[in-house]
Amino acid sequence: MELDRRKRQVLRAIVEDYVASAEPIGSRTLARTLGLGVSSATIRNEMADLEALGLLDKPHTSAGRVPSDRGYRLYVDELMEPRPMEQEAFRRIRSLYLRQVREIDYLVSQTLGLLSTAGEFLAVGLGPGPRNAHLRRLDALEAGEGQIALVLVTDHFVQHRLLEMPDGMQLQSLQQALWALSQELHGMSLLRLTRTMVEAVAREIKGRMQEELLAFLEDCLATGEERVRIAGTSHFLAQPEFREPERIRGAVQLIEQSGVLQELLLAASGRGGVSVRIGEENRSPETRELSIVAFGIERQGEIVARFGLIGPKRMDYAKALALAEEVFKGLEQAIN
Amino acid sequence: MELDRRKRQVLRAIVEDYVASAEPIGSRTLARTLGLGVSSATIRNEMADLEALGLLDKPHTSAGRVPSDRGYRLYVDELMEPRPMEQEAFRRIRSLYLRQVREIDYLVSQTLGLLSTAGEFLAVGLGPGPRNAHLRRLDALEAGEGQIALVLVTDHFVQHRLLEMPDGMQLQSLQQALWALSQELHGMSLLRLTRTMVEAVAREIKGRMQEELLAFLEDCLATGEERVRIAGTSHFLAQPEFREPERIRGAVQLIEQSGVLQELLLAASGRGGVSVRIGEENRSPETRELSIVAFGIERQGEIVARFGLIGPKRMDYAKALALAEEVFKGLEQAIN
């Protein structure tokens, strides 16, 4: 079923008005602001048609109309005009990705900062997991005053731990053991690594240092573990949809126990660019009233990082998409 | 002015009832629960006296009584019975601090996790600032595939950054320059260090690597910078005092722009053990309705870390104090 020109105009105006005002749109105001020389009654008829098509909803009998999920979808797919980025933001994005940094973990946190500057979305990011982090080096550095720093380097991140050197332990022998290990296990995925390593390590190093080393490796796995990072909470919570205390509580909970957000991000971000999920298109009930603009970053065939901009369904899709596209391009370039 | 035995009993019962129920306490219920064989009228008289002494408040003419700030203070100082910790929590605390770890930054984040498990307070923590972090080592490690890891070690934390080696740059010459620098500036406070270092570095290392190194050092300062860390937000926001949307918004804002919390923590935590601040005793208007149980950790005469448990004035002081005392002891021992 095709929409004629005017219906599209009306739908688009309703979406954009509603995004801006967060208030249902009535026929009178729309007839005025639309500037087409038609009366409110005509608009009302068009609205009734759009509602019959499932593109608009009524909050109650006598408030204005609000876009439905399908209405937003149509808007995003066909009606929306891509909006150019602000110069300032554009420049900041470019400059971040022109640097020499290759540490994905670091890039994730910096990118998150960038995404949250838009000032109205909840920015979420996911770094590479232990599955696709590969060991490059494991070492112990002298750190003065009887302490050492354990350092683990992978292709995606670095981890460290400052420890008291146990009495009677030789730095040299520790280093030798670690070097040998590094050599042997170089390039191995961190996920497979641990089991093998635990046993190899146990042979060479004894006592408390062994315990600490194992604890350190475990933490490296945990840190490398895919845990969603979040920025821009207050902007997000400031959205008018969270005015009621019950809603705001739900949103806070959603953010705190980030499992749901992680799931959302994983489902929404994929290969090949930026994609949008709207309301009911999300699986879990907690996110049925939210939308997400998301993308994944690929390196050598694997997705090593994922990002998303989350807002109420009434979010500014054009703005979010422009930002996401730009960051996507920058990051892909920087990483590959 | 001395309070007789019964007045103390009444005050204590009111505080503890109110802490548990968050509802003002009336004379009738109190007469019943207190189990003293006196009538509500007698309790009413006692209450009136306590109110005259400034130890109780009335939310309005005809609700029950609520402790005033001074009432809480008297309760904490004289009336409260120290509560023993739960075994489980106690064991977890001990085991964390029996390890070899000396990295304060790491200890801060682990301790914060511990504090937030109490499940009703907002836990805040502050690590050592650049002022009291002293350079131990600055190095560049080969990290494979044309990349290097810059590593900076201080007595309190370690920082790192994974970089692409610029074409034509020699790892050896970079290392030499960094070693020389480490040697020269060893033990210097990170705060004074940078200025001097910037210039020294500029001489030895050129081009993009210089930029990246400077950026790295700047970030080290920023990371080492005293920035308050927060855990347990959702427990805190679940407190009934934040039922109204306006209040909850205020609380969220307080948490997000953490400057006020940092100030609060700095003012409340000091040398020599755990202390309590109640309501109006806090300076800034945003925290007038909150209380904090806080302590600082000393090492060689300097406070290198600070922690606080924040709740509404109606918080469970006995529980918070027990937890704080235990963590304080454990940390002091582990660090010294």
Added chain:
DNA sequence: GTTTAGCACTCAACATATGAGAGTGCTACG
């Protein structure tokens, strides 16, 4: 002197009524 019973009074919270305002659907007409 202390305690208690009794009573009038106060105030928040809840429910109910009322009116205004915004918006809709429908019908009849140009």
Added chain:
DNA sequence: CGTAGCACTCTCATATGTTGAGTGCTAAAC
């Protein structure tokens, strides 16, 4: 096909009782 007009609906805000918990005070009892 578009428009004017009108009855109708529903939310929101305001006003008005009503209820229940709690207080303060007085006078009598212990």
